[in-house]
Amino acid sequence: MNKYLIHIFLITGIIWNMKAQNDPAIPIPTPSQIQWQNSELVALLCIDLHAFDNRSYVQKQARITPVKDYNIFNPQQYDMDQWIKALKDGGFKTAILTVSHETGFFFHQSDATSYSMKALNWQNGKGDLLKDFKASCRKYGILPGVYIGTRWNAFYGVYDFKVQGDTEFSENRQKHYNTMIEKIVEEIFTNYGDWAIVWFDGGAHGPAQGGPDVLSVFEKHQPNCLFYHNLQRADMRWGGSETGMVPYPCWGTFPYVSTGAGESAKKEIGTNNFQLLKTGDPDGKFYMQAMSDAPLRGHGGHDWFWEPNRSHLIYPLDKLINMYYNSVGHNTSLILGVTPGPNGLIPEPDVKRLKEFGDEIKRRFSTPIASSSGLGKNISLKLSKSQKVNEIVLMENISKGERVRKFVLEGKTDKGWEVIFEGSCIGHKFIHQFDEKEVHEIKLKVNASKGEPDILEFSAFYNSNDYQKNL
Incomplete structure (x- = not known):
């Protein structure tokens, strides 16, 4: 074979290899989306003036009724470090x-x-919760995000994005409000450093819908941050309920560039109780992972903000663990709403439950029986001896996209190979619980994929529920 042909074959091989790596075209998450997925546990610290009125x-009343006296905000034991340390102890990132x-x-x-x-x-008008929050997050190694409400503003008379009415007065008020919000967003994005995520409550109407232009301010000053969300852009999506759970499968891809502002911009998104938000679309053109959100005080109630005499609503530990399996274990993040009280501290029962939750997750997943990883459609996990297994964790290298479409898990028992589970989506993380089996080898077989499967983690565990005896 002459040098010319060898050269041609080498070039062809390089091109084929590049094509194999890049084809088929599947959505790839940004570094900020990967960072978000890796966080897995996220806390939403919910505070507003009405948390201090002892009612x-x-x-529906909070959205239309101005607070009589903003100086009801007077937390005498305020300690932002206490808030963030409680989250750190709970395993939140x-x-x-x-x-x-x-x-x-x-x-x-x-x-x-x-x-x-x-x-x-309070603090002679010098206080700044946002500044304190950033400092405490830095101290405890927590990624900081900011939640900005612009859809409702009882003080300025804005309801569902708009100043009500169609007179010259309401038009001028809307212009004033829009300009004010743009300036506020610029303050938050320039005076406080980098953010991991900005969350516009209920969406953020842009100029085309008569609202402020927050997206351009965001893209100018926070290029490495997640944006959530308006009609033009959404870097993640709501998981369709506030139960802290999503069904399986839940794909990290979506057919639309945004979920839209408001309950839904497209009727296809709201159809069948937001089913598309819950499941995603394996053939979606956009990477837009789901989140699973719930208030910590949601067991028989739904308290995103502090209310008096409601600590009995804190979710029991077993319910939180179940949320974890059905959120993080279903390829989403789990967002828990945490409620600082009017004294300026997260209440002790909430702090205790967060710590119990973090400790239990650590206990369950810190020490696998065996772990493996690798490329290809067949990966074997050999145990040091035959032993009981009842949980398996799978993770894809999502920096290359969600490639796995169908897979089978099999365990080798004394009677031979037995099917443990047949599934579809793995994504960032899939956790499967099953009745214990005594096995000495487990196999992952990928039966369908887009491109070569890249498995970041394949781990086996045995976890008991002994902790429930002490609940």
Whole structure:
């Protein structure tokens, strides 16, 4: 064979290899989306003025009724470090603070609105929850996110994105509100450093819908941050309920570039109780992972914000563990709403439950019986001896996209090979629980994939539920 032909074969081989790596075209997550998926546990710290009035929260009233006196905010034992340490002890890797919500009050030092912490008697108007939050996150190694409410603002009279009415007065008020929000967003994105995620509550209408242009401000100042969300862009999606769980399978890909602002921008998204949000679309053109959210105080209630005499609503540990399996174990993040009280501390029962949750997850998944990883459609996991297994964790290298489409898990018992599970989606993480089997080898067989499967983790565990005896 002459040098010319050898050269041709080499070039052809290189091109084929590149094609094999890049084809078929599947959505690839950004580094910020991968960082979010790796967090797995996220806390949403929910605070607003109405948490200090010692009354039950009524959402429909909070959206239309201005707070009589913003100086009800007067937390005498305030300790942001206590908040963030409680999250760290719970195993959370990302935290999000509500810098504003439906009352319209902003918990930072703002030059764009007087309805912010500058107006308070507390700390002589010098307080800044957002600044404290960033400092504590840095101290405890937590990724910081900020939640900005613009859809409702009881103080400015904005409801469902808009100043009500169609007069010149309402038009001028809308322009003023839009400009104010753009300035506030710029403050948050320039004065407080980098953010891992910005969350616009209920979406953020842009100029085309008569709202502020927050997306361009975001893209200018926070290029490495997750954006959630408006009609033009969504870097993740709501999981379709506030139960902290999604069904299986739940794909990290979606057919639309955004889920839209409001309950749904497209009727296809809202159909069948938001089924598309819950399951995603394996053939979707956009990488947009789901989140599973629930308030920590949601066991028989639904308290995103502190209310008096409600600690009995904290989810029991077994319910939280079940959430974990059906959220993180189903390829989503689990977002728990945590409620600081009017004294400025996360209540002790909540802190205790968060610690129990973090400890139990660590106990379950810190020490696998055996682990493996690798490329290809067949991966074997050989155990050192025949032993009981009742949980398997699978993870794909999602930096190359969700490639696996069908797979089978088999365990080798004394009677031969037995099917443990037949599935479809793996994504960032899939956890399968099953009745214990005594095996000495487990196999992962990928029967269908888009491109070569790249398995980041294939681990076996045996976990008892002895912890429940002490609940």
